[in-house]
Amino acid sequence: MTNAVPPEATPGGGDGEVYSLNMGPQHPSMHGVLRLLLDLKGEEVVKAKPVVGYSHRAHEKMAENRNTLQFLPNTSRIDYLSGMIYNLGYCQAIEKILGIEVSERAVYIRVIANELNRISSHLLWFGTFLLDLGGITPFLYSFDDREEILDILDQVTGSRLTYCYGRFGGVTMDVDEDFLARTTAFLARIRERLGMYDDLVAKNVILRERCINVGVISTEMAKSYGVTGPSLRASGVVYDVRRAEPYGGYEKFDFDVPVLHEGDTMARFHIRISEIEESCKIIEQAIKGIPEGAILPKKMPKRFKIPEGEYYFAVESARGHFGMYIVGDGTDVPAKLKLRTPSFSNLSAMPEALAGTMLADTIAIVGSIDVVMPEIDR
Amino acid sequence: MPETLSQLLDDSVLAMPIAAGLIMGALTINVLMLVWAERKVSAWIQRRMGPTEVGPFGLLQTLADMLKLISKQLITPSNVDKPLFHLAPLLAFAPVIAAVALMPFSKSLILVQNDFGLLFVFAFGGIAVIAIFMAGWGSNNKYALLGAIRSVAQSISYEIPLILSALSVVLVVNAMGFTLASGGSIVVANGLDLSHIVMAQDQHGLWFVLVQPIAAIIYFISALAETNRAPFDIPEAESELVAGFHTEYSGMRFSMFFFAEYTNMLIVSMLAVVLFFGGWDGPVLPGPLWFFLKSYMVIFVMMWVRWTFPRLRFDQLMTFCWKVMIPLSILNLLATAFVVAVL
Amino acid sequence: MGYFGKVLSGFGSLLTGMRITFSQFAKTFFGRKNVTLQYPKEQPKLAPAFRSAIKLIRFEETGTHDCVACKACERICPSYCIKLSGGKVEGIKKKRVAEFEMDFSLCSLCGLCIDACPTDTLEYSKVYEEAGYNRDWRVDLVAEFREYEAEFVEKQRVIEEKAATAKKAKAEAAKKAKEAKKAKEAEKAKEAEAEAADTAEKPDTAEKPPALEAKPAKADAPAKAEVPTAEVPTAEAPKS
Numbered sequence: 001m002t003n004a005v006p007p008e009a010t011p012g013g014g015d016g017e018v019y020s021l022n023m024g025p026q027h028p029s030m031h032g033v034l035r036l037l038l039d040l041k042g043e044e045v046v047k048a049k050p051v052v053g054y055s056h057r058a059h060e061k062m063a064e065n066r067n068t069l070q071f072l073p074n075t076s077r078i079d080y081l082s083g084m085i086y087n088l089g090y091c092q093a094i095e096k097i098l099g100i101e102v103s104e105r106a107v108y109i110r111v112i113a114n115e116l117n118r119i120s121s122h123l124l125w126f127g128t129f130l131l132d133l134g135g136i137t138p139f140l141y142s143f144d145d146r147e148e149i150l151d152i153l154d155q156v157t158g159s160r161l162t163y164c165y166g167r168f169g170g171v172t173m174d175v176d177e178d179f180l181a182r183t184t185a186f187l188a189r190i191r192e193r194l195g196m197y198d199d200l201v202a203k204n205v206i207l208r209e210r211c212i213n214v215g216v217i218s219t220e221m222a223k224s225y226g227v228t229g230p231s232l233r234a235s236g237v238v239y240d241v242r243r244a245e246p247y248g249g250y251e252k253f254d255f256d257v258p259v260l261h262e263g264d265t266m267a268r269f270h271i272r273i274s275e276i277e278e279s280c281k282i283i284e285q286a287i288k289g290i291p292e293g294a295i296l297p298k299k300m301p302k303r304f305k306i307p308e309g310e311y312y313f314a315v316e317s318a319r320g321h322f323g324m325y326i327v328g329d330g331t332d333v334p335a336k337l338k339l340r341t342p343s344f345s346n347l348s349a350m351p352e353a354l355a356g357t358m359l360a361d362t363i364a365i366v367g368s369i370d371v372v373m374p375e376i377d378r
Numbered sequence: 379m380p381e382t383l384s385q386l387l388d389d390s391v392l393a394m395p396i397a398a399g400l401i402m403g404a405l406t407i408n409v410l411m412l413v414w415a416e417r418k419v420s421a422w423i424q425r426r427m428g429p430t431e432v433g434p435f436g437l438l439q440t441l442a443d444m445l446k447l448i449s450k451q452l453i454t455p456s457n458v459d460k461p462l463f464h465l466a467p468l469l470a471f472a473p474v475i476a477a478v479a480l481m482p483f484s485k486s487l488i489l490v491q492n493d494f495g496l497l498f499v500f501a502f503g504g505i506a507v508i509a510i511f512m513a514g515w516g517s518n519n520k521y522a523l524l525g526a527i528r529s530v531a532q533s534i535s536y537e538i539p540l541i542l543s544a545l546s547v548v549l550v551v552n553a554m555g556f557t558l559a560s561g562g563s564i565v566v567a568n569g570l571d572l573s574h575i576v577m578a579q580d581q582h583g584l585w586f587v588l589v590q591p592i593a594a595i596i597y598f599i600s601a602l603a604e605t606n607r608a609p610f611d612i613p614e615a616e617s618e619l620v621a622g623f624h625t626e627y628s629g630m631r632f633s634m635f636f637f638a639e640y641t642n643m644l645i646v647s648m649l650a651v652v653l654f655f656g657g658w659d660g661p662v663l664p665g666p667l668w669f670f671l672k673s674y675m676v677i678f679v680m681m682w683v684r685w686t687f688p689r690l691r692f693d694q695l696m697t698f699c700w701k702v703m704i705p706l707s708i709l710n711l712l713a714t715a716f717v718v719a720v721l
Numbered sequence: 722m723g724y725f726g727k728v729l730s731g732f733g734s735l736l737t738g739m740r741i742t743f744s745q746f747a748k749t750f751f752g753r754k755n756v757t758l759q760y761p762k763e764q765p766k767l768a769p770a771f772r773s774a775i776k777l778i779r780f781e782e783t784g785t786h787d788c789v790a791c792k793a794c795e796r797i798c799p800s801y802c803i804k805l806s807g808g809k810v811e812g813i814k815k816k817r818v819a820e821f822e823m824d825f826s827l828c829s830l831c832g833l834c835i836d837a838c839p840t841d842t843l844e845y846s847k848v849y850e851e852a853g854y855n856r857d858w859r860v861d862l863v864a865e866f867r868e869y870e871a872e873f874v875e876k877q878r879v880i881e882e883k884a885a886t887a888k889k890a891k892a893e894a895a896k897k898a899k900e901a902k903k904a905k906e907a908e909k910a911k912e913a914e915a916e917a918a919d920t921a922e923k924p925d926t927a928e929k930p931p932a933l934e935a936k937p938a939k940a941d942a943p944a945k946a947e948v949p950t951a952e953v954p955t956a957e958a959p960k961s
């Protein structure tokens with residue numbers, strides 16, 4: 001995507017009316033370090049070109065230089081907003097390759113942690129999306145809710161954002177009654193707050209005007225760019241890795257995959273809100289059904305050698321299909337670990353979705369697909 | 379008291395500097411308080427505490443911030459249009475002071491009595507747009523330019539409903555007339571004289587917000603747009619244009635824009651009080667106090683609105699103005715004119 | 722919905738929004754309930770699992786850590802932030818760590834070192850108010866134990882000596898018993914021999930020095946650790 005030399009902002013079309021605006025990488029609403037090269041005609045976007053690579057940290061290369069266990073802390077730093085999902089997803093991938101049994105209790109704990117993380121990610125998206133649209137107060141309300149999740153997860157994982165909670169075969173720490181009680185209380189709280197958000201935000205005429213029919217990604221377009229996650233489901237495709245290729249015990253739970261067909265910013269908004277509700281449902285079932293037992297197998301090998309071959313494992317992160325393509329050569333250091341991160345594909349649909357919109361919509365649309373830049377750059 | 383003061387001022391050569399100094403001082407304190415209030419109100423709405431450290435309840439926080447801004451380096455980027463760039467903050471700053479001088483704080487406490495006060499206030503308001511455009515154009519920055527263009531379009535559009543809604547009040551005042559307290563005779567009221575507007579409400583014991591509710595709402599919304607307050611803050615839309623027209627300004631020049639913005643808020647809310655909320659009219663407390671209390675209430679609502687809504691898009695803002703506000707205000711004006719003519 | 726209907730319903734939705742923000746405003750302004758924590762004045766309540774820089778556990782029974790300088794933690798650390806050295810100490814059987822340096826500025830708080838430690842002598846500390854003027858954040862983990870080390874070695878020597886004597890006595894007793902048994906039955910004697918061999922191989926199982934017994938089970942280690950700020954009242958704000 002990036003050239004060796006980042007493309008400079010060049011004068012646009014040349015007919016004198018089109019000028020180019022270099023938005024980012026330092027810009028209040030570029031979600032970190034996204035850089036958009038916009039060709040503008042007045043306020044209208046003629047052409048948009050995302051430039052990525054500003055927070056490249058070579059995670060994939062690092063994976064080739066350390067053993068499987070040592071890569072664990074990296075996983076949650078790829079996409080720091082759904083760190084838990086990435087961390088546990090990586091564990092699940094290695095477990096599947098090596099055939100490690102995970103105890104039933106650990107499976108349930110993982111599901112709870114995953115879904116809490118998904119809610120917290122969606123809440124953060126909700127807040128920042130509103131911030132992009134100029135609404136500052138909902139941002140702080142959602143952060144207040146999110147804070148509660150971080151506290152709950154902090155209680156068992158010891159970290160607030162970059163979790164390193166998973167281990168091959170289980171999790172590091174058992175949850176206690178207090179954790180489950182707090183989670184249950186949180187579910188009640190978030191359900192009430194979602195009602196409030198609905199009144200304050202979703203029904204608000206300004207927000208509706210800003211979102212409806214803005215940034216439409218059609219089904220074909222979404223499919224051709226490989227858009228996944230809530231953004232895909234808002235474009236009318238029923239695809240959720242948790243359902244399509246169940247992993248980590250998700251087949252045991254009863255939940256819906258919300259789908260809308262409009263494909264506009266408002267649809268993406270509603271999908272994420274209903275996903276929070278679905279996650280609540282899953283957590284509820286998991287809390288009810290959590291069995292007693294150990295959280296880690298008694299005997300674990302010291303080294304996790306990946307047998308020769310190629311493996312692919314995918315999980316549904318808060319942003320979409322997160323895949324890990326692992327090539328093993330019989331040692332415990334992977335020969336290659338390629339990460340397929342959802343934000344990258346989602347962002348690639350942007351040039352087409354942004355063309356012809358207003359400058360203010362650009363911010364809203366990029367905000368609505370929920371990109372996390374470090375995940376794109378890795 | 380005020381009479382003696384104005385008498386004193388009338389006779390002195392120093393009248394102008396003293397008056398200007400007084401207004402400047404009062405406005406500076408007012409802006410400091412408003413910024414503090416804005417931060418507190420936003421904090422409370424967002425379940426936070428706001429400034430608490432400097433002074434009691436953090437009251438001196440903005441003073442500290444201002445001192446910091448004053449002591450900052452004034453950066454003039456290369457390639458800016460220097461005269462425009464330097465002049466713009468001053469031009470934004472000056473007219474707002476002039477507009478305050480026209481306000482009738484009480485029956486007698488009026489710094490500048492003018493028969494056409496209303497027109498003057500709007501005229502001074504118009505100058506601010508020029509300042510913003512100069513700032514945006516002179517900055518030689520695309521964000522600033524976009525902000526300036528937006529600002530001009532927005533201000534010019536919203537001045538129409540603003541003035542139309544004020545006009546309906548003028549019509550009502552002209553029709554009602556009132557008794558001058560001293561003479562006891564009915565005089566023809568001049569609807570463009572701010573103190574006459576208040577006196578009309580005072581005498582009839584009827585605030586015009588009850589007579590002209592639609593005009594009041596239209597006025598309020600247009601006033602938000604005029605002062606570039608959220609949800610109409612698109613000239614400085616932070617998430618789109620970084621800081622809009624004042625992106626390139628720093629230090630004292632930036633704080634002058636800031637000063638102008640908050641004083642503008644005060645002016646439009648004072649005007650709202652004059653037009654719709656009976657000015658100094660109120661029981662027990664002295665008139666000027668009522669006047670300020672009411673103005674600050676209006677400002678509170680402006681802040682409340684700001685911290686509730688997301689921002690409109692530029693074209694929607696225009697659509698809203700031309701398709702909703704202007705037709706409604708024209709309808710309202712026509713209806714008022716009709717009723718006034720019939721009565 | 723006609724033109725006026727649209728304007729009215731839009732206006733209504735705005736009023737709903739304002740009602741909500743005002744109710745939140747009232748909760749903070751009149752109810753005096755903010756959801757934030759006034760940090761330096763109020764201290765956060767640290768979770769039991771809170772992770773900060775690793776440290777060596779001071780076991781109550783021995784009064785010191787139990788690091789045997791096996792370097793398992795150094796090898797597993799993905800951030801290469803542990804540097805330690807140590808080895809045989811005169812007089813006692815156990816190896817002891819001499820230098821243990823951890824660079825907190827590199828640590829990713831992953832906990833792999835804690836998992837890897839065979840003697841379970843590592844845990845997370847609870848320091849969270851850390852600040853400095855440079856990036857040099859090397860922590861000497863054995864610093865607090867150094868003073869006591871000689872005393873501990875002496876004590877341990879005594880304990881081990883005792884254990885050795887006891888073992889000798891036991892071994893002798895076992896020998897005698899064995900001989901007695903031998904006289905009795907040949908098969909049973911074989912069993913006894915195996916047992917004796919076991920004891921000889923793992924002397925610790927018979928006469929564990931207290932240091933090893935003191936090991937807390939891994940799962941409840943963090944629970945036992947003191948949370949320094951637990952008593953400080955935190956924001957009582959019930960998050961609504």
Ligand code: SF4
Nearest residue numbers: 798828829831832834
């Ligand atoms: S917690 Fe992880 S990074 Fe930190 S010292 Fe231990 S192994 Fe190294």
Ligand code: SF4
Nearest residue numbers: 788789791792794838
């Ligand atoms: S793994 Fe434990 S015993 Fe081994 S060197 Fe590290 S701290 Fe010491």
